[in-house]
Amino acid sequence: MRSIFHNKIVWLSVVLLAALSIFVFATHEQQIDFSTQVKPILNKKCITCHGGVKAKGGFSLLFREDALAKTEAGKPAIIPGDPGASDMIRRLTLKDPEERMPYKHEPLSKEEINILTKWIKQGAQWGEHWAYVPLKPVTVPDISNAFVKNDVDKFIYAKLEDEKLKPSAEADKATLLRRVSLDLIGMQPSSTIAQQYLHSNDARAYEILVDSLLASPHFGERWTAMWLDLARYADTKGYERDGERNIWRYRDWLIKAFNEDKPYDQFLIEQIAGDLLPNPTDAQYIATAFHRNTMTNDEGGTDNEEFRTAAVIDRVNTTWEALMGTTFACVQCHSHPYDPFRHDEYYKFMAYFNDTRDEDSEGDYPLLRNFEDSSKQQLDELTAWLKQHASQQQAANINRFVRTWEPSINSLTADKFINSELNDTKWLAYRNHGSARLKQVDLQNHNELIYRYIAWDNNGKWQIHLDSAAGPVVVTVPAKATKGWQITSLALPVQQGVHDIYITYENPSLKPEQTGLQFDWFYFTEEFPGKTAKDYNAYKKLFWKLLTINVEATPVMMDNPGDMHRASYVFERGNWLVKGKLVTPEVPQSLNSAMPKNAPKNRLGLAMWLTNKQNPLVARTMVNRLWEQLFGTGIAETLEDLGTQGITPTHRELLDYLSYQFMNEDKWSIKKLLKTIVMSATYRQDSKLTEELKQKDLFNKFYARGPRVRLSAEQVRDQSLCFSNTLNEKMYGESVYPFQPKGIWLSPYNGAQWNMNKDGSQYRRAVYTYWKRTAAYPSMLTFDAASREVCTARRVRTNTPLQALVTLNDSAYTDMSRRFAYRMQKEAGNNVQQQIAKGYELMLYKNIAPNKLQALVKLYNEALLKFKNNPRETCEINGGMNEHLSPETSALIVVANAMLNLDEVITKS
């Protein structure tokens, strides 16, 4: 009792002293910092009622101009320089609970009120949130000692000193080799690279290792795996039908881009606006598939415009979340609750993305048709010929049309249906005596119509009428039955201007409910040029061959041409059906980063703005993300939110320093940036946890030790493929089907089947695994992979028994266990102890500790005893009869299975 009482007195005096010192310091006139001192109080205590969502009493604290404006009380609540006259301060200090703010909540502390008072006295300046301030050169702490290897370490060491912590020693070579390999290439390096490093005495050995990993083609695969979460990449379209989408070329584009170290600014420009670059290459078109990974809804009866809008909104949200670490989604319905973004700014930004050709069509249009080999050559020939025989514009148009079938009018945009309908809400389909309208079609100078259609009956004919269903007939076309979809053309008498056109269909031989004709798209154009050329016929034929040839195609971005321009509006309270004022493309004001002067008002301009060095968020977001990939946690933990509600960075100066470096010295080179980090002493530290660190810094916020983090879903799979010597190193191409239990895929109205590869593709890296949105690969999902319906800026690592079940029992892993056991036998001879020691070394590059070996040998002996008496189980665990079959092998398989499950193996140390 006495001692507790005594303690209390001691505490009381300590606390009083502390409080007194705060008071003394506080009364001393100190400049109040808005971002670090004022904004946190406003966000926590005021902004729910006086912010972007609500402005109770006509008072909002989001922007300075709003906060200083007159409130409903008829005068401003903040008078800069005069806290005594500022109603805000008065209301914070009232006694009457009905009057006192925050309303019906705990009052602010004295200290908080003190800060706000002084802030108003000093002029109520709105500071800038750190992440919205353009990057400037950062002074590196002047530190030099035995620990420091590069500038990164100086920032880290300075903070460690503040915290009275000491850095750890460098990790041993084996640990470093494994760590840096998993980090840079996501798997084990070749044994040559590994052995070279382990046996080298060169002082530069580690750097040589790092350089060879950065140069490995596996580098691109590893970083692509990360980017696919941001791009919400999947091999299916999502929603109910979740049908297949052919978009793997985008994945391959990423792998190549990472491998060739495409500067990050260029990397983004091509993904956001590759199609708008001058004479875009196929690769630049493919890059834009980044934003075609949005979902498409093929469910019958769904409104295409609704889901087109949803896709555009997703593009806006993903651009902000993935590239700028900002949660923009909430600005859809109202001004940002905490950060300085106004409601209409959302829609101004959305206007950059809203004028694209895609319309939630079943065909996933627009597509880039991928010509390869001879057809590629023929396309080049055609292009060359056109240069001679057509205007530059016409040649470009034909080239684009052959490559993309665009810009066509999708039949799903038709309306005014009579005896016609959007079949399954996808294609315009006709019964006898049917008509429907296509709105505002530019017919000027167009004397040819190319269209894609199906006819099911030989007897019908269809007509185009101008301005009404009974209007003048432009053309009458007999429709003969086709074998499936067909592209064909017809000559049109030239019309003037833009018209609503009505397409009618007559076929009295049909029963009333029978459908005879269905369109996919219409392309109004000029006839094929060069009529007078002697090889006209040959090239026209080639044009038609290339136009109709069956090639594999990738969804890409493409803007509407002028006559198809789509206007953008504010959606009132986020409701796409309630359109407010008209908006044009613009970026938010509050990021202190204006549009570059020469930027066009389209996605290309937007891409230029993103990659402009004045943009405060793009470099910071990427640097923070790369750091997180290496250390397990970002410098700012909330990768998805660097705004005022995000978690404050542990080392803000370091983040700014690296970001500035990234844009300038490194010229946006991801490889250079990664090298800087992995070469640091900070990264190379041992990851053992001392008792002191366990108490002081369990989560490694100060980096007094190296990272120790569970592997990602992809890494878990890929390294096991390495151990078991089964990895198929083939790169690129269509997604693959490794082992997956039966019954995972059961989408309604979709007969798709998971047919496991048996040609060796089942052993390809995780990044190539077929990704079905509504039923993603289960063993990777269990290890926290994202289902990729929408952008995932950060995976949360969990630790669950279901993960254990995957690596223990998933057939993919039992298969790898077997092959790992065979490898141990092959490489270590007959002695079990040596076999296990070898296996351990193959996994972790180091000798197994005697007690670990003992535990595994014990397991081996128990298993051996069992199998010696049990031929059936011996055979089963070996996966059947083969040359390896023996009780000894089966026992070693059990051990191999256990070894794939060791914490050291599942974790990067």
Add this chain to the structure above:
Amino acid sequence: MTQKELHNQRLLKEAEHAVTHMHTRRHFLKESAMGLGGLALGALFGCKSNSSATSQVVFDPAHPLLPKLPQFPGKAKSVIYLHMAGAPSQLELFDYKPELMKMDGQECPPSLLAGKRFAFIRGVPKMLGPQAKFAQHGESRLWISENLPHFATIADEVSLLKAVTTDQFNHAPAQLLMHTGTPRLGRPSIGSWVTYGLGTENQNLPGFVVLTSGGRFPDAGKSVWGSGFLPSVYQGVQCRSEGDPVLFIKDPDGMDRDLRKASIDAINEVNQQSYQEYNDPEILSRISQYEMAYKMQISVPEVMNINNEPQYIHDMYGTEPGKASFANNVLLARKLVEKGVRFVQLFDWGWDSHGTDAGTAVDVGLINKCRHVDKAMTALVLDLKQRGLLDETLVVWGGEFGRTPMMENREGKQNPFKGRDHHTEAFTIWMAGGGIKKGFSYGETDEIGYSAVSGKTEPYDIQATILNQLGFNHETFTYPFQGRPFRLTDTKGKVIRDIIA
């Protein structure tokens, strides 16, 4: 002390106990990281702790499923949600409309069509009278159709919500709205929220189990039991009646239980050594996860096995061991909640009665579907009751929307069979147990069952009510994501107080 108070007290005790256990090193450290000075200040100056802090659900990645305390003592401990995917017709089951019969075959009045959009109806469809006979049942005199003869016997146990509405008329978005609070993908399902909030009582079983029947997954796919932005550990674990009951639960062929035990012991022995080396507490939790995995391998197949249920239970539910059926799933649901599983979600596919073929006709296919579920869902309520579990188990039954009083005329043509299109303006959901009123009907539709006229409710209200029964205020039960607190009911939802006992 009443039974209810006793029950509440027990729940509270249990949860408090669990919470003390949950105070792991992380939370201790998090608190002490605020600084001892901070703690002392609070103690000395009598600062009250922030009330919202106490109701904040804590997430511990090392022990994400430990039982947690709800915000207030709830009446229910677990939920069984029976979702009839495809949307059953309320007009042939619960919502008795003799007036509609009088209009059968007549053209739909223009007033019902003006400004409306339907998934498939075009032009002017004909009205379709109820295709089933109705009668009043029990002391509560609830109207129930002849399609549900078993269910009619438990009229006095349930609350019917007859005026549920939605704003989504396609299956996938409507199912997502019903289960995740938004028609778009990416948000956590209600089962994930509940597991996140309450953890699970039985560490040897998943906290949130999903069972499907009808041969297909629901239209929105696995997203309707996904964890959205919540950690993936809270997603529904699909238990299957064919293949492994839980994916990868079965040891590889040739590995018997003893050998599995020996190998997990070896793994954990080596991991223990690694712990000595690295001192990383994550290793300790990995050790416990492997132990748990081993136990789960026993308890999951055990609970998923219905062979050993007594014959009277099989007769009661209409179960047939070895088959994938709704009845089997319902029995499994009872077994799972009995073992402490928090949320059991059933999906039965095949209720989309468009009338495009006999299987989807309201007078053929629908009756067959009813035969498959009627006995089992009735047995569930009775069985829970006889085991004393009904008071603490909330049973919810419904689809994602309703069906039109008009006969569907797909693309303007008469459908070959009698069918109804998707309808957002009125449908019926029933609830039983878990503190819900017995023998009660709430909400009314107009004379032809077209739209709700009183007691109108929305999916958000259903969600708010389920959370309420479990001890959560849907407005303050949030998860921080993208810089703001998210909740299941988004910006909407009202607890339907009228149906709470």
